[in-house]
Amino acid sequence: MRSIKSRSVGAYSIRSKTSYGSGLSEEDKVKIIKNCCRKVLEFLFSQVGVGGVVVSYTILGALAFQAIETEESTDHILNQEVELSRLRTVQELWNITSEFNILNSKQWQTNIQSLLMNRQNEMVGYIRSGYDQLTVEERWTFPAALMFTLSVITMIGYGNMVPRTNSGKIATIIYALLGIPVYILYFMNIGKVFANTFKWTYRQLHSCTRKKPEYTSMNDDEMEKEQDQVVVVPSTACIWFLLIYVLAGTIMFAEWEGWNYLDSIYFCVTSLLKIGLGDFVPGTNFYGEDQGEMNRAKLIVNFAYLLIGMAVIAMNYYLLKADIFI
Incomplete structure (x- = not known):
């Protein structure tokens, strides 16, 4: 009996060492790869990941269009x-x-x-x-190509820059077909993020200006839950925030481009609403010696302004919808 037990124990130990020493099986490797791919896709389609996808997609597109148009021009x-x-x-x-x-x-x-x-x-x-x-x-240039890719996927379409090669036109078709759904996903997710952030900020300011009762039987979690149910962001606050954002862009472009304030606010509204008539485009009016560097800086700032501004538009959509249908 002792010999049989010792042999069985020895055989078990030998099998275990060989199984762990040889590494994972093919099925385990496939499962690990699937889990990694699933986690990557979940992050890419999350509220934070979609923003990174849009920025990366526009940067890669700008590099691609810059290479295509400069090579075959x-x-x-x-x-x-x-x-x-x-x-x-x-x-x-x-x-x-x-x-x-x-x-x-x-x-x-x-x-x-x-x-x-x-x-x-x-x-x-x-x-x-x-x-x-x-x-x-x-x-x-890279900033100009960046603005071109943003105008394609956001459907603004200024028309001041267009591909002139056959390869560039084919690339624009493919880029738009893949990029527009990505932008729509970004528009929906980033709007929720901005809406939740704006609601949290508004409720914090509301709680600071509101007197708390001295005696209450509810704990902090119950009070916060009740406050979230009662305090609703009014539509006037959403509209005022949007107007302030448009006003900031109006002053910025008026000072940079030499436009009057009517033309500047006209550009901001038509761009944020994705009309894109193309009669006013940043980066065309410069004064001074460093025109090229100023051009690049203004186009990058315009890129960020439009990308964030469309998120503000989506935020107002969600907040106004919650205010109307509450």
């Missing part, structure tokens, strides 16, 4: 055509002047006006083709 051909057209017009002006400036002034004026009209029509055609006196590297 044909702007140098268009710039050469514009320069050759200018030189040709100047030469024709000299020829007309040398021929008609003394002997036939009326014919000189007629030919000059005809030549200038043709030059004007040519420039209109070049501008419609995308000529803006900028190289593709100057146009597709």
Whole structure:
């Protein structure tokens, strides 16, 4: 009996060592990978993770569009055509002047006006083709590409920057089809986060201004629960917060861009409501030497302002809905 027991114990110990020493089985590894993927997806679709997904998606998209448009651009051909057209017009002006400036002034004026009209029509055609006196590297900077990706997924669509290559147009279609659902998910989740934060802040301020009873039989948890049920964020507070946010953007863009306050508030409202007419776009009016650096800084601030502002719009939607249907 002793020998049998010792053999069985020894066999058990040998099996256990070999099983643990050889590592996890294939099924265990698959389970671990599935759990990790599930946790990653849960975080990405959580209220905090969605914001990171949107920011990462826009950054990666900006890098991708910057690489595509700068690599396959044909702007140098268009710039050469514009320069050759200018030189040709100047030469024709000299020829007309040398021929008609003394002997036939009326014919000189007629030919000059005809030549200038043709030059004007040519420039209109070049501008419609995308000529803006900028190289593709100057146009597709990282902040500008970042604003372009944000305008695509948020459906603002300013129209001041557009892809001009076939690869860029195909990438825009794919990027919009994948990015718009991500933005809608962000809009819904971040609105709840901002709404809960605003409600908590409002209730804390309300409790500070409200006199507490000296004697009560309820504990702190019951009092807080009762307060949450009674205190509701009024619609006026939501509207005032939105107006303050729009006012801050109005002052900021008016000082930066040189716009009047009407144009600035017009830009803020049309952008936050995703109308995006494109007649006013930040980063086009500069004064001073450091125009390029100022351009990049303003576009990044505009990116943050719009991304947070749309979260404020979503917050007001949830708070006003709770106030109306309570």
